[in-house]
Amino acid sequence: VSPELVIRGVPADAKSLALIVDDPDAPDPAAPRMIWTHWVLYNLPPDTTTIPEGARPGHGLPASVREGRNDWGEPGYRGPCPPIGRHRYFFRVYALDTMLSDLSLPTRAKLLQAIKGHVLDQAELVGLYEKQR
Known part of the structure; x- marks a missing residue:
């Protein structure tokens, strides 16, 4: 279940928001x-102030929001489950000067390519997680 996220300080001229959650410490920190x-996630409305816990398009998020493919090969959020050690989880929100066309379940790399040159501002939150053994 995805965590609740609060978004503040979006530039007034933003047309949409994008979100990428990733772990740069895989498989071993x-x-x-x-x-x-x-x-x-992409095409979040720029006036979004909260992404509710457990959100997905049509359930806590507008149906117009699009999801990309995570590294399990599916759309949607998958939580932390590192094989070893304490991992960092980056939640990055990008304020964009455009709405993106439908990218057909983009990967992280494809979304980053699509937003290149369109980022007005960005913010990040970092969480830590380690499985108890």
Whole structure:
């Protein structure tokens, strides 16, 4: 279940927001080899102030919001479950000067390419998680 996120300070001229949640410490924080994507969202309305816990398009988010593909190969949020060590989870919100066309379940990389040159501002929140053994 995705956590609640509060968004503030969006530029007045923003046309949409995008969100990427990822873990740069995969698979092992002592020897990271990849960035693991947990959630990709785009075309959030610029007046969004809260992404509710457990949100998805049509359920806590407007139906116009689009999801991308996480690294499990599916749309939607998947929570932390690191195989080893304490991992950092970055929640990055991007204020964009445009609404994006339908990108057909974009990956993190495809969304980052699509927003290039359109980012007015961005913010991030970092959470930490380690499985109890």
